Amino acid sequence: EIVLTQSPAILSLSPGERATLSCRASQSVSSYLVWYQQKPGQAPRLLIYDVSNRATGIPARFSGSGSGTDFTLTISSLEPEDFAVYYCQHRSSWPLTFGGGTKVEIK
Amino acid sequence: QVQLVESGGGVVQPGRSLRLSCAASGFTLTNYGMHWVRQAPGKGLEWVAAILYDGNNKHYADSVRGRFTISRDTSKNTLYLQMNSLRIEDTAVYYCARAGRHHGDFHWFDPWGQGTQVTVSS
Numbered sequence: 001e002i003v004l005t006q007s008p009a010i011l012s013l014s015p016g017e018r019a020t021l022s023c024r025a026s027q028s029v030s031s032y033l034v035w036y037q038q039k040p041g042q043a044p045r046l047l048i049y050d051v052s053n054r055a056t057g058i059p060a061r062f063s064g065s066g067s068g069t070d071f072t073l074t075i076s077s078l079e080p081e082d083f084a085v086y087y088c089q090h091r092s093s094w095p096l097t098f099g100g101g102t103k104v105e106i107k
Numbered sequence: 108q109v110q111l112v113e114s115g116g117g118v119v120q121p122g123r124s125l126r127l128s129c130a131a132s133g134f135t136l137t138n139y140g141m142h143w144v145r146q147a148p149g150k151g152l153e154w155v156a157a158i159l160y161d162g163n164n165k166h167y168a169d170s171v172r173g174r175f176t177i178s179r180d181t182s183k184n185t186l187y188l189q190m191n192s193l194r195i196e197d198t199a200v201y202y203c204a205r206a207g208r209h210h211g212d213f214h215w216f217d218p219w220g221q222g223t224q225v226t227v228s229s
Contacts, residue, residue, distance in 0.1 A: 087151065087152055095167075095168050096154040
């Protein structure tokens with residue numbers, strides 16, 4: 001099983017600041033890394049698939065990068081609606097797994 | 108539009124069974140892989156099971172293998188999760204989710220249903 005480790009667990013930032021979230025895999029997942037956003041009481045929402053492809057309707061301030069074992073989700077300038085929990089997920093092999101999440105909170 | 112609606116959750120005693128349903132609309136299950144993902148209270152996401160678009164290939168998390176069964180009824184365009192021998196640690200919101208693209212191995216989740224709560228308690 002591939003273990004995904006997200007850091008930091010909590011990121012305290014102000015609106016307008018840049019957010020950088022990390023996801024590290026215990027072994028290579030090639031480019032098969034996905035990011036989701038989840039707000040309280042809601043189902044997760046797909047943000048980015050296969051490292052850097054934004055899902056339909058996702059603003060350009062969200063971007064993804066990385067390969068192999070180290071990946072980054074960047075939010076270039078935080079909007080009020082971006083404060084949420086973010087999860088990474090790999091689709092490299094079975095079983096699929098998620099990272100533990102990073103909570104982006106208002107400072 | 109594409110929509111997933113889960114049902115069947117509830118409160119059940121340890122060792123008992125429950126069957127979750129996920130009614131799909133706006134697309135055909137035979138064209139897409141489908142997944143169940145769960146989230147325990149205050150915790151992160153855990154992938155549970157998948158059925159590939161061909162309906163024959165199924166995969167499970169180790170934590171549920173042998174107890175849970177994923178299936179679908181194409182005539183009803185509905186996905187199921189049969190959960191047997193339930194444990195307290197199975198308590199979670201259960202989401203169904205569609206694979207990102209039709210056919211192939213596009214195992215990202217989009218869209219998701221709203222979730223159904225399963226509580227295992229004596």
